[in-house]
Amino acid sequence: MTEPQHPHDRPHDRPDGGPNDRPTEHPHQHVVVTTTHEDEAAARALATALVRERLAACAQVHPIRSVYWWGGEVQDAPEWRVDLKTRAALADRLVARIGELHGYDTPEAIAVPVTTGAPDYLAWLDAETADAPGATPAETPAETPAETPAETPADAPGTA
Structure with missing residues (x-):
């Protein structure tokens, strides 16, 4: 019996299992995008x-030390890491904008x-990114219906 594959391990639309040309799909509603x-x-x-x-919605900037390959050699250099919190629907646009x-x-x-x-933090994150320029309705977080108070029974204390 074979183990079920994790969804990220399965080939998507191509019979040869190669990468597809579709935009990245994000199974989660929020992401942290990192750059340096x-x-x-x-x-x-x-x-x-x-x-x-x-x-x-927010970014954190902090000093780090990076070790990486560049120009055929291992580099070791101080850098500044930027962690950006956003909705998954904006991740591809955010990554593209970083490149620009x-x-x-x-x-x-x-x-x-x-x-x-x-939950309150994630709701704040949604609200602060809802007005991203060019956001489509599919990228705009769904509004949560206002809570309606439970009806008070007529015979409850304090009711007329």
């Missing part, structure tokens, strides 16, 4: 621009799914 920059001021400017554009604004030849821009989170 060599300069703190540039990292902060990038974070600010993306939050102002409402492609992310970033100064690196090959900027890191990866999205990691948020599997759970504080």
Whole structure:
């Protein structure tokens, strides 16, 4: 008996199992998109621009040390990591915008799914990114119907 495949391990639409040309599908509603920059001021400017554009609700900028291959050699350099919180529906646009604004030849821009989170925080994240320019109705978070108070029985204390 074979083990069932994880959905991410299955080939999608191509019989040969190769990659497809469809946009990335995000099974989760929220993601953290990460990029890096060599300069703190540039990292902060990038974070600010993306939050102002409402492609992310917030960004965190912090110093890191990166070890990576570049130019045929292992590099070891200080960088600034930018973590951007957004809705999964905006992830591809956010990654593309990072590519447009970033100064690196090959900027890191990866999205990691948020599997759970504080409901109030995630609702805030949805609200702050709802007005992203060009957002389609499918990208706009569904509005939660207002809670209606339970009806009070006529014989409950304090009722007339």
